[in-house]
Structure formats: structure tokens, C-alpha cells
Amino acid sequence: MVVEQVVRDPAGVVIEASVAALTAVCPGCGTAASRVHGRYQRRLRDGPLAGMPATIRLTVRRFVCDAAGCPRRTFVEQVPGLTTPHARYSPPLRSALTAIAVALAGRAGARLAEGLGMVVGRDTLLNLLRGLAEPQPGEVEILGIDDFALRRGQVYGTVLLDMRIHRPVDVLPGRDAEPVADWLRAHAGVRIVCRDRAGAYADGVRTGAPEATQVADRWHIWHNLGEAVDKTVAAHHACVRAAAAAQVATPSAAPEPASRPESAVVEEPDTEPVGERDVCGRERRLVVRTRERYAAVQQLVTEGHSLNQICQQLRLDRGTVRRFARATSVEELLVKATNRTGKLDGYLDHLQARFHQGITDAVVLHAELRQRGFTGSVQTVRRFVHPLRGSAPRPNLASSPVGS
Numbered sequence: 001m002v003v004e005q006v007v008r009d010p011a012g013v014v015i016e017a018s019v020a021a022l023t024a025v026c027p028g029c030g031t032a033a034s035r036v037h038g039r040y041q042r043r044l045r046d047g048p049l050a051g052m053p054a055t056i057r058l059t060v061r062r063f064v065c066d067a068a069g070c071p072r073r074t075f076v077e078q079v080p081g082l083t084t085p086h087a088r089y090s091p092p093l094r095s096a097l098t099a100i101a102v103a104l105a106g107r108a109g110a111r112l113a114e115g116l117g118m119v120v121g122r123d124t125l126l127n128l129l130r131g132l133a134e135p136q137p138g139e140v141e142i143l144g145i146d147d148f149a150l151r152r153g154q155v156y157g158t159v160l161l162d163m164r165i166h167r168p169v170d171v172l173p174g175r176d177a178e179p180v181a182d183w184l185r186a187h188a189g190v191r192i193v194c195r196d197r198a199g200a201y202a203d204g205v206r207t208g209a210p211e212a213t214q215v216a217d218r219w220h221i222w223h224n225l226g227e228a229v230d231k232t233v234a235a236h237h238a239c240v241r242a243a244a245a246a247q248v249a250t251p252s253a254a255p256e257p258a259s260r261p262e263s264a265v266v267e268e269p270d271t272e273p274v275g276e277r278d279v280c281g282r283e284r285r286l287v288v289r290t291r292e293r294y295a296a297v298q299q300l301v302t303e304g305h306s307l308n309q310i311c312q313q314l315r316l317d318r319g320t321v322r323r324f325a326r327a328t329s330v331e332e333l334l335v336k337a338t339n340r341t342g343k344l345d346g347y348l349d350h351l352q353a354r355f356h357q358g359i360t361d362a363v364v365l366h367a368e369l370r371q372r373g374f375t376g377s378v379q380t381v382r383r384f385v386h387p388l389r390g391s392a393p394r395p396n397l398a399s400s401p402v403g404s
Helices: 091-102 109-117 122-130 178-185 199-208 218-235 237-249 261-267 285-302 307-314 316-326 330-338 348-356 363-369 378-391
Strands: 002-009 013-020 037-049 052-064 074-076 142-151 155-162 165-175 190-194 215-217
Touching: 037 091, 091 122, 091 316, 109 122, 155 178, 165 178, 165 218, 178 199, 190 199, 199 215, 218 330, 237 261, 285 307, 307 316, 316 330, 316 363, 348 363, 348 378
Parallel strands: 013 052, 142 190, 190 215
Antiparallel strands: 002 013, 037 052, 052 074, 142 155, 155 165
């Protein structure tokens, strides 16, 4: 290749060049051809020159192949290491952009390439990334299996990882046992399988690689342990509250003997969780609705209906139906529903005392709470006093100044 001229313009560096060879090798038959059919100019982007984008305007020739029996009549000469058929990037620039695409892909990769003097669009980087050949997994000794959601609640997949290098090796459709077993049969040599506690994956490993050792991964063990502890504490939330209240009531009392550590639980075994009834003594609508839904879901589960059928019949979300179906008792659900923290926590005693004194106006009560550090809106206070308005006398605002 002969460089004829180098021009610098605002867009970068432009290099005018041509091919110096007198002949070119036909890619169809390998015969050297010397008869020129025509010429045209190719624009190739090359790696940056002194930090500026570089463009090569290369004049190439189209040769005529005179070999008998050659399927090609004409062909364009190529410069080794610089041009490839139909390419607009030189091989060095293409390799650099491909490395950036693998590391950063779209917008982030385009920003980095521009800073390095290689102007490229995000779509071009994604096309380079899609054009890479998929790496074939080698021999995997320690295999990791886990599921992921393509569309949560509806479409799932299974990802397989090489736990030695912590890289994914394959993705399987669904999260059933058959695809896992087929993959293990096709890839012998797996000695250890690290998986979650799903029964389908356990069956797939036993079928496809019966000699492999199955272990539960650390994250799922801790996650399942946390769920079990949370469920146990939630089921005995009323007992914990009763014990804490008894300890606060008698702070100077000596600790009880070790033979009676659960006296508070024995004295009040039927204590309801705080929050199941409103200030009027009636069951809250949330409690009534939870009991009704739990009874309906459990009845349909007993009759053999699937979760999807229950969702359609009761018009509930699948996650709600799953939570009600897996609950061991309705108290487990009520504890979580009625012991949520709210903005009025810490101000309920003051509100109830003022309400019994006849102050039922939400604006007045809200102003008093603001002086005590309350940051909520007046609508929050209004929702608290609204159920009690019918049975309480209207306050005399003149005799009840703000902050009294």
C-alpha cells in the first residue's frame, strides 16, 4: 500500500492511499490476475492517530479473472491486515471496538470509544457484540444451577455456571428437571452440583449425573434460615409483646428462675396481636378481609384447585394467593398485617387523650402533633379520627387553643 497524502480536517485525520501491487490473487480459484476491470475508492476507519479519529481513503482495483472454470468473473483486491470484504472498519479498529463492546456494550462503550478517539454508535457496538461466536463450555467440574425470571410469575429460565471461574456456561428454558438432566448427560465430568433447594433441580441432577455430589449454595441456606426465623417470630409476636410489656411494667423485679422462663406466655396464651381492633373495639376491615381471604384460599386448595384457578376465581394476585396458601394459620398473616409501622406511632396516646377531652377536629390535632415533631399530613390524622366522629361531641375551638 502506498500512502499518497495525509490531510487533517475538523473530523480527524484523512489518509489517501492506493495499492502498489501489480497483480491480485483471485479468491475463487487462487490464480493471479493482472487485467484491471475498474477502480473505486473505499473509506475505512482505522485506529486513532495521535488521539484523533483516522479515516483511510483507499483506491482499490477490480480485476478480471481469466482462469477457465473459475466461478468468479471479477473480484476486488484486498490488502492483508487492512481490508476485508464489505467491511468499513480496519481489523485493528474492529478488534478494539469489540473489546469495548464486550466490557461495556451500548452507551457506556460509545462514550469510552469517543474519549479514545474512536467515534462509534451504541448500535454498532451491540451489533459487534451479537456477531461474536458463542464460547463453547469446556469441561465443568463444579456446576452451579439457579433459576431466573424472564417475566416474573409466568416465564422462567435456568442458568448454569462454572463455579471455578464464576462464569455462565449455558441457559436452559424453564426450571424443570428434564432440561437439566439432558445437559448433564451431554457434559460428563460434573463432580459437584451447587444448587438451590428446588426439588426439580435435585431430580434432574440425580437423573443426569447420579454420581455427582449435590450441595446447597450458601445464599439459599441463609435465605431459607431467615425466612424460617421470621415465620417463627411472627407466629409468636403476641407472646413477645406480652413478655416485653410485663418487663417494662416491673423493671426492678429480679429475673425469674430458669425453670419458668415462659410465664408470660402461659398466663396469656390467647392474647391477640396489637392492632386487630380499632379504637371503637371493632375488628378492623383489614383483619376481616384477611380472615375471609384465608378461609376462601384454603378451601379451594383443599378442593384441589391450582394457584392460577384460585387467582381467577377470587380475582387476586398470584403472589397474594401463594402467601395465603402457604400460611400455616391466619394468625401468621394477621401479625404481619396488623403490626406495620405507621406515621402516627408514638402519637396515639396523645391523640386518644385529646379525643376523649372532646377535641375531634383533625386540623387542631394536626397542629398539636406538629409541635411535637409530627411530619405527616392532616389527612393521616383525619383518617384516625374519622371513625370516632359520630359518637363524640363537637369541640369548642375557642376553649381549646392550639398546643393546650
